Amino acid sequence: MTAVGPLDAMFLLGETREQAMHVGGVMLFELPEDAGRDQVFPDGGREFLSRLYQEMVGARTVDPVFTRRVRRRAVDLGYWSWEPDGEIDLEYHVRLSALARPGRYRELFELTSRLHGTLLDRHRPLWEMHLIEGVEGHRFAIYSKIHHAMLDGVSALRFLQETLTTDPDRTNMPAPYSVRTKSAVETPPLGSLVRVVPDLLGLSPVALKSAVRALLMEHSSVAFQAPRTIFNQSITGARRFAAQSWPMERLEKVRAITGATLNDVMLAMCGGALRTYLLEQNALPDKGLTAMVPVSLRGLEGQGPGGGNSLATLIADLATDERDPERRIRRVMDSTSYGKTMLSQLSPLQNLMIGALGLGVAGPAAVLPGLAGRTPPPYNVVISNIPGPVESPLYWNRSRLLGMYPASIVLNGQALNISVTSYDHQLHFGLTGCRRTVPHLQRLLGHLEDSLQDLERL
Known part of the structure; x- marks a missing residue:
């Protein structure tokens, strides 16, 4: 059990239905040349993405940052703390979606707008990832969101970078939530927060x-x-x-x-x-x-x-x-x-x-x-x-x-x-x-x- 940091707690405290406190983003990808183009009726890479989705939800390891959920217990004097979710459901957190035709950026960003306007479930680890097929131009996208109490934008980007490579032929690349980065965020024990006070003084x-x-x-x-x-x-x-x-x-x-x-x-x-x-x-x-x-x-x-x-x-x-x-x-x-x-x-x-x-x-x-x-x-x-x-x-x-x-x-x-x-x-x-x-x-x-x-x- 670890404490939620003081700035992190502000993002939990300030969240309402009107004021969601998650950050996220859209990554736009170009499908490989051979994905969905070797058939009489191209599938737009649907089979390729379906296979990727199955690999993502079948991940055997999940970084501890992405398995923790927030709790507010009486023994913590009302303060928020993080605890691990020992039975994380990746099929809930990772979802496969498709755009309506013609799959322009307009439709992609409309879907992003709707997804970004919904709250994360506080009974679960506070993140989601959506694999989106059907983007025109032989493309697909990944929309992800994570509660700002869990990660700031810089840390989230570090996790994403660990899943990418400069090698155009490399396969079996992990999903962000299954990578343990050297810069993984560690939250301080509750007692260590008192060390902030002398520094402020x-x-x-x-x-x-x-x-x-x-x-x-x-x-x-x-x-x-x-x-x-x-x-x-x-x-x-x-x-x-x-x-x-x-x-x-x-x-x-x-x-x-x-x-x-x-x-x-x-x-x-x-x-x-x-x-x-x-x-x-x-x-x-x-x-x-x-x-x-x-x-x-x-x-x-x-x-x-x-x-x-x-x-x-x-x-x-x-x-x-x-x-x-x-x-x-x-x-x-x-x-x-x-x-x-x-x-x-x-x-x-x-x-x-x-x-x-x-x-x-x-x-x-x-x-x-x-x-x-x-x-x-x-x-x-x-x-x-x-x-x-x-x-x-x-x-x-x-x-x-x-x-x-x-x-x-x-x-x-x-x-x-x-x-x-x-x-x-x-x-x-x-x-x-x-x-x-x-x-x-x-x-x-x-x-x-x-x-x-x-x-x-x-």
Whole structure:
């Protein structure tokens, strides 16, 4: 029996029917050339995928991370803890689905939207994986989701990477849940959590002042300085998901011209897209929007101080009130530089607690009925950049991975999430929004392209 970490517990505490607390994503694959094309009536790889599915549910080993379920017992003084499920049912967790014809990306992302809007069963380990056949262009997809209390996005991506290979002919590749990675997440015993307190008490007056300034100073467009927008209203449990990829080379050219980081270029790209989207809705506020940006605290070995989640946060100015793209990216650069300076003055555990505060400041609107949209939001949108395998193409059981699109959490009062990951010289954007609060979410994809073109003209 192990304790649920403090930040992990926040994701369990904050979950409601309207506010699911799982993260996930879509991996898009190209079927091998000989799958379903050697017959008079091609089956679109159905037999190939059926065989893969049987191998997945027949896995003999399951990583302990994926067998644990959450419990809240009186002996734990009301605190959540993890316990192993000794009879995990893989046929429940792993499912085979098919798209309706014609199997376009539109149908794939509609299915993803529905799957992402349903809660995970807390009586079981908190994850699911869906093998999806029938994607046009001789392709298939895997949609997976896992509760944020179990893993953060960086850890989840590490598990996925362990299942992939650069060898296009390799077979018998494992499913993510059957791999024991060197960076597997270990949750601390309940008693070890008290060691966080001395570290927090170790904040020097200067560091404490820096942390407070990082949350409150208007110059950095930080918490409680964001304008009210249509994104900061009540949400429903239904989701909409949209995704697209952009060549990393295009953003690298902007980075070289401006001296920004690649992440700054991505944030400026989002800022321009959100500006156009809100102008279309006649809902652009006079003040610039801000984004909460999670920052991973995990080292090269994947270890961090927070159990399933090791995240700090900073607040970025998206400068949506700025028409000029060059001035917009300069403001983004100033705000992220300031935030990184603040984080560098804190220890990993102090950063973890500041990260919890960064997530927690959205809490009142998220958990108190009727509050969302009535009070100033701490930030307007969450934008995450999860580093992935950048260089070589990867394969799973001879199927080439074409794209990996993250799907994340939206909160009551925070109805839009933009998550990005890198792979094979591309940035893959996944947009998750409340189906009712964020209308025409897919239009943001076109606005992202237009915003990038504006930056390329600098």
